[in-house]
Amino acid sequence: MLTSxxxxxxxxxxxxxxxxxxxxxxxxLLLIRNTLPYFxxxxxxxxxxxxxxxxxxxxxxICFYTHIAAGMFCIASALFQFSSTILKRQTKLHVWSGxxxxxxxxxxxxxxxxxxxxxxxxxxxEKGLFMFMAxxxxxxxxxxxxxxxxxxVLAHKQWMIRSYALxxxxxxxxxxxxxxxxxxxxxxxxxxVSLWISVLGNLLFAEILIYKSAKNYLKTFLT
Amino acid sequence: MKxxxxxxxxxxxxxxxxxxxxxxxxxxxxxxxxxxxxxxDVGIExxxxxxxxKTQLHDPELRSVSKKKQESTLHENSLPETNGEKNKHHTxxxxxxxxxxVDLKSFSRAAPVKIEPSVEASAVExxxxxSTEE
Numbered sequence: 001m002l003t004s005x006x007x008x009x010x011x012x013x014x015x016x017x018x019x020x021x022x023x024x025x026x027x028x029l030l031l032i033r034n035t036l037p038y039f040x041x042x043x044x045x046x047x048x049x050x051x052x053x054x055x056x057x058x059x060x061x062i063c064f065y066t067h068i069a070a071g072m073f074c075i076a077s078a079l080f081q082f083s084s085t086i087l088k089r090q091t092k093l094h095v096w097s098g099x100x101x102x103x104x105x106x107x108x109x110x111x112x113x114x115x116x117x118x119x120x121x122x123x124x125x126e127k128g129l130f131m132f133m134a135x136x137x138x139x140x141x142x143x144x145x146x147x148x149x150x151x152x153v154l155a156h157k158q159w160m161i162r163s164y165a166l167x168x169x170x171x172x173x174x175x176x177x178x179x180x181x182x183x184x185x186x187x188x189x190x191x192x193v194s195l196w197i198s199v200l201g202n203l204l205f206a207e208i209l210i211y212k213s214a215k216n217y218l219k220t221f222l223t
Numbered sequence: 224m225k226x227x228x229x230x231x232x233x234x235x236x237x238x239x240x241x242x243x244x245x246x247x248x249x250x251x252x253x254x255x256x257x258x259x260x261x262x263x264d265v266g267i268e269x270x271x272x273x274x275x276x277k278t279q280l281h282d283p284e285l286r287s288v289s290k291k292k293q294e295s296t297l298h299e300n301s302l303p304e305t306n307g308e309k310n311k312h313h314t315x316x317x318x319x320x321x322x323x324x325v326d327l328k329s330f331s332r333a334a335p336v337k338i339e340p341s342v343e344a345s346a347v348e349x350x351x352x353x354s355t356e357e
Contacts, residue, residue: 106231111238118242
């Protein structure tokens with residue numbers, strides 16, 4: 001009786017993980033695929049067309065291309081981070097993809113994101129949100145690195161969940177944006193709502209996960 | 224590890240400083256300040272899904288292609304007919320419609336009808352305002 005209960009519990013856990021991870025992997029790969037055409041360095045892409053005067057600022061153009069390249073590596077490498085199977089059987093893969101993720105975020109992703117935040121679409125609130133994201137992304141990733149070097153695995157896990165939640169706003173933002181677009185929302189309100197929901201939603205989800213696993217939730221911010 | 228964090232912090236601060244500097248530099252540049260004021264999205268949706276028709280309409284390239292198509296169709300329509308050769312697909316002769324041609328019973332189902340101004344005027348004359356009649 002007990003074993004069958006355990007068996008069903010295990011199947012339930014696998015199913016939940018499958019429902020959670022399959023869309024994440026799918027949309028992450030799709031985002032990477034749709035980023036690739038930007039490297040033809042031409043200006044006909046919709047995102048660039050909308051910001052054409054900004055691309056006359058050479059620093060902005062450099063930041064943009066390095067940011068999307070960093071984003072691709074970051075999202076791809078992060079896919080290997082949360083699998084316990086990879087962690088147990090392919091530890092080296094976890095370590096190396098983790099190193100790539102951390103380097104890319106700390107040296108490219110967050111700084112270029114911060115620069116681009118000054119010219120982000122939306123009001124001062126949206127610009128502020130992008131800046132907050134860049135700071136939080138840098139801080140959480142740095143803390144994730146520091147904790148694993150201190151061999152504090154639990155804290156490392158918690159900080160990397162926060163970091164990954166921030167990285168995934170690129171994906172969730174587009175999902176919300178498409179959904180609201182299909183619901184015929186006006187463009188700017190769609191953009192703003194999608195942005196806020198994706199950032200706050202992802203952070204809230206990460207904090208719920210951490211809260212459930214942590215004995216003392218508030219302490220997770222200090223370790 | 225310390226070096227990496229110091230380096231990333233320095234890079235981050237440099238990016239912030241350059242961001243502020245560039246932002247101030249372009250504070251009076253109208254093309255940048257009003258960058259998104261007329262934005263109706265040039266298709267950020269197709270960063271993920273570029274298969275939807277709705278999204279494709281936002282693509283400036285596709286828009287220009289469809290414009291060209293429209294223009295070429297218009298051009299074809301304006302071509303003169305030669306030797307009785309008719310461009311059946313593109314020529315539509317507009318038939319003059321008078322009030323007698325309209326089937327009033329099936330009016331609700333009928334396609335919108337253009338009434339010639341002269342006919343319309345006579346119809347108005349026939350139904351003069353009840354207040355003036357009184």
